[in-house]
Amino acid sequence: MINFGFSPHIEISLDNVLHNLKQIQSLANPHRNDIMAVVKDDAYGCGAVPIANTLEKHGGVRFFTVARFQEACTLRNSGITSPILVLGKSTLEQIKEGWNKRIVFTLNDLSDLKEWISNQLEVRFHLNVDTGMGRLGLLPSEIATFCEQLKFISGIHFEGVFTHMARADEPNTQSVDRQLSILRQALAYIRSQGLSPQHIHFGNSATLMRFDIKESTLVRPGIALYGCNPDPAQKFPLNLRPIASLKSTVVKVKQVPPETEISYGGNYKTSSTTCIATIALGYAHGLPRFLSNRGEVLIKGKRYRIAGNVTMDYIMVDVGIDPHISVGDEVVAMGFQGDDCISPDEIACLGNTIGYEVLCHLGPNIDRIYLLNDSIVFNEKGSGF
Ligand SMILES: Cc1ncc(COP(=O)(O)O)c(C=O)c1O
Numbered sequence: 001m002i003n004f005g006f007s008p009h010i011e012i013s014l015d016n017v018l019h020n021l022k023q024i025q026s027l028a029n030p031h032r033n034d035i036m037a038v039v040k041d042d043a044y045g046c047g048a049v050p051i052a053n054t055l056e057k058h059g060g061v062r063f064f065t066v067a068r069f070q071e072a073c074t075l076r077n078s079g080i081t082s083p084i085l086v087l088g089k090s091t092l093e094q095i096k097e098g099w100n101k102r103i104v105f106t107l108n109d110l111s112d113l114k115e116w117i118s119n120q121l122e123v124r125f126h127l128n129v130d131t132g133m134g135r136l137g138l139l140p141s142e143i144a145t146f147c148e149q150l151k152f153i154s155g156i157h158f159e160g161v162f163t164h165m166a167r168a169d170e171p172n173t174q175s176v177d178r179q180l181s182i183l184r185q186a187l188a189y190i191r192s193q194g195l196s197p198q199h200i201h202f203g204n205s206a207t208l209m210r211f212d213i214k215e216s217t218l219v220r221p222g223i224a225l226y227g228c229n230p231d232p233a234q235k236f237p238l239n240l241r242p243i244a245s246l247k248s249t250v251v252k253v254k255q256v257p258p259e260t261e262i263s264y265g266g267n268y269k270t271s272s273t274t275c276i277a278t279i280a281l282g283y284a285h286g287l288p289r290f291l292s293n294r295g296e297v298l299i300k301g302k303r304y305r306i307a308g309n310v311t312m313d314y315i316m317v318d319v320g321i322d323p324h325i326s327v328g329d330e331v332v333a334m335g336f337q338g339d340d341c342i343s344p345d346e347i348a349c350l351g352n353t354i355g356y357e358v359l360c361h362l363g364p365n366i367d368r369i370y371l372l373n374d375s376i377v378f379n380e381k382g383s384g385f
Contacts, residue, residue, distance in 0.1 A: 002369060002376065006328070008248035008285045009367040011335065012046055014054040014377065016241040020225050021059045023238045027208055028219050035059075036201060038222030039075070040067040040087065045286075045360040046226055046244055049078040050370040050378040055225075056080055058372070063218060069094040072103045085126055085160075088136070092116075095123050104159060108136040113149055116156055126160030126199065129186045131179040133166045143186045147193040160199030161187060162220070168206035169230035176211050184215075206230035209237055228355030232345035242343045244359060245335025248281035250299065250327055253319070262316050263308025268293055275323050277304075279331045282313040285363035287333050290351035291315075297331050300324070301338035334358075 002009075024035065035055075043051040048066070052075050055061035065085040066072050072084040085104045086094075092115060095105055105125045107113055116123050127146065128137030138146055150158060163183045167175040183202060190197070203211075203219035209230075213219055223230055227242035255275050262268040262276060270276070279297065283289045292309040297317060304317040315333075319325050334342050344355040351358075370378035 008281045011245040012370045014372040016243040036063040036218040036220045045362045122155045124157040129163045131163040131182040133164045162201045165207045232348040246333045250277045250329045251280045252278040268308035277319045284312045297333045298337035
C-alpha cells in the first residue's frame with residue numbers, strides 16, 4: 001500500500017465499477033443491449049482512463065462515449081480500442097483527425113452536416129434527436145431535411161440514432177413515453193427513406209433502471225457505473241456500490257474546555273470539556289463546504305459529525321472526552337470503513353444536490369489510487385494500463 005503520510009487521498013474501486021456494470025447488464029438484454037459506457041468529464045471525476053480500460057479489458061464493454069474530442073483522443077492513446085462517440089460539437093479538423101482514430105461524432109446541427117458534405121469529409125456519426133431535452137440535437141421537424149441531405153452522399157457514415165431523456169429519474173413520469181414516441185416517429189421516417197442506422201440508444205441510468213429498453217441496441221449509463229442513483233433521494237432497483245472513497249487522517253487531537261468555538265465563524269461551540277480531532281481534509285480536496293456542521297466522517301468504524309465550518313484543508317470533529325482516537329488514524333469522509341459507508345448520494349442529499357456533482361468535484365490535485373482485486377493497478381502518476 002502507498003503511504004500517503006497525513007495527506008488526503010482518493011481511492012477508486014475498479015471492482016465496484018465491474019460490480020455495477022454487472023448490475024446494469026442484469027437489466028439489459030444480452031442479445032440486443034450492449035453497453036455504451038458514459039465516461040465523459042473524466043468519468044464523472046473518477047478517472048476515465050483507468051475506468052474505461054477496466055470496463056473494456058475486464059468487463060467486455062465495447063463502446064464508450066465522452067463529451068469532447070480531446071477526451072476521446074486521451075482514451076484512444078491510453079489503449080482503448082472500442083469505438084468512442086463524442087457527444088458534443090466538434091471542429092472540422094477534429095472530424096478529419098477522428099476518422100483514422102475510429103472516433104464517432106454526433107450530428108447535433110443540420111449546418112454541421114452541410115459542412116461535412118461540402119468539405120467531402122469522411123465521418124462516422126450518430127444523429128442526436130432532440131425529443132424533449134432542449135439542449136443539443138436536431139428537432140423532429142428537421143429530420144426530413146436531414147434525410148434529404150444525406151441521400152446519395154458517400155463518405156458520411158450514418159451509424160446511429162439517439163436521444164437523451166430529460167426526466168427519467170422522476171417517478172411515474174410520462175415524459176419518457178412522450179420522448180420515446182417522438183424518437184419512434186423519427187426512426188420510422190428515417191427508415192422509410194431507406195436509411196438504416198445500426199445503433200439506437202436512449203437509456204441513461206434512470207431510463208434503463210425504470211423503463212423498457214427493448215427497442216435500443218445500446219444502453220448509455222453513466223452514474224450507475226459509478227455507484228450512485230440518478231436522484232439520491234429515491235430508491236432505484238439496482239444494488240449499486242459506490243466506487244469513490246475520500247480518505248485522510250487525524251493530524252491533531254486536543255482537549256478543550258466548554259464554550260470553545262471551532263472553525264471559521266465559530267458556529268460550533270463545545271458544550272462540555274471534550275476532545276477535538278483535526279483532520280487533513282477540506283473543500284480543496286472535494287469535501288463540500290455544505291457539510292459544515294452537518295456531514296459525518298468515519299473513524300475506527302464510528303460516525304462523527306463535522307464540527308463547525310469545513311475549511312480549505314481541514315475539518316474538525318468533536319470526538320468526546322475519552323475518544324481512543326489518535327494522530328494518524330484513518331478518516332473516511334466518503335466511502336466504506338468497516339460495515340458502514342458514507343455514499344456520495346448521502347452527501348448529495350445533505351446539500352440538496354446530486355451524486356454526479358459530488359463526484360465531479362473530487363479533488364484533481366490529491367493522490368489517487370485505483371484498486372482491482374485488492375491491488376493498486378493505477379495511480380495518479382499514470383502508471384498501470
Ligand atoms: C447524452 C448523455 N447520455 C447519457 C448520459 C448518462 O446519464 P446518467 O449518468 O444519468 O446515466 C449523460 C449524462 O449526463 C448524457 O449527457
